[in-house]
Amino acid sequence: MSHINLSAIHQRLDELSKLKKLKDDDSIKQALQKRGFSRRDFMKWAGAMTAFMALPASMTPVVARAAELSDRLPVIWLHLAECTGCSESLLRTDTPTIDSLIFDYISLEYHETLMAAAGWQAEHNLEHAIEKYKGQYILLVEGGVPTGDTEGYLTIGPHGTTGKQSAVKASENAAAIFAIGTCSSYGGIQAAKPNPSNSVGLSKVTDKKVINVPGCPPSEKNIVGNLLHYILFGTLPALDVFGRPKWAYGLRIHDLCERRGRFDAGEFVQSFGDEGARLGYCLYKVGCKGPYTFNNCSRERFNSHTSWPVQAGHGCIGCSEPDFWDTMGPFEEPVGDRLYDTVLGLGADNISDKIGIGVLALAGIGMAAHALIGVAVSKKDEEA
């Protein structure tokens, strides 16, 4: 971790602390106290976030400071073509969590779902925020972008501004741009075949660098973690071939899955509701796409570490991969060799990713053989 320049981080945080915070009479620190979080709870959370971002534990106090300063960073959040599940992922928790509280206190200048303003006022607020914080604001975009003849399928506000116009304009003067969710990253559900609205990911309509934070929806940890990472480093993180930060999306669901031991032992659920399902066997044969999906759900889970798809008994459907609606189906069956071709066909542009994908293809072939052995073993068991 010798490449981490701590003094540059402190300098950056010092500068951030000089900016005005959104709510003059309140701060993240006070809000935490009011909601009953002790300093200890907060430091525990900061420690978990530090580990989550793959930073050394000694950086916990710096991460805590960055989180406390996140109310100084102007954020504009646009909603394009999507279901709002990404915002819900962060906000719809029964009890306020530290993640959702931090989000509440982020200097949200504009968020179409959360703000009180509507119509002319809302449009004015957006223009005002873009102008006032030119070159400083963080842009988060949720949703795919309809384009071409069908660009007008998504219009927002009294002037009938299209989603594409709005996204392009807001991107021009942003300090950093995050595509939140698979829709904004790669087009998502509305871009599934036959893609009647010609929707694409944000990176296809702007020349600016976009950091993709996919998942349908992404976990609250990936949303807050990516913002914190930016606050700390102020630079683009290393991205994989699909524009995802490697620190968050570097491993496959399968790599850290709690059912991996079952996979390795050839113990598979054969159909939903069978004895294997009751015993927590591997879900590969009922369609789990964890072996082909790069995300951290098996480690971080959702809703404050409560659960995640595989824990709940359904396989991963590959929701953080480009075009997963088309390439990962049928969701409750393994797709076998068709998928390996797809993965190889997606194109890798650097050696490490080529190696990764090569290993993936081999693992896939091994996996199919493995699943067959699983059947043979269970048949033998039945005969015995």
Ligand code: FSX
């Ligand atoms: Fe897409 Fe987000 Fe899926 Fe929904 O808005 S990533 S449809 S969970 O919510 O964009």
Ligand code: SF4
């Ligand atoms: Fe887990 Fe799915 Fe891999 Fe099985 S195939 S170990 S359920 S990720």
Ligand code: F3S
């Ligand atoms: Fe999505 Fe698979 Fe995680 S379906 S939520 S990437 S377990």
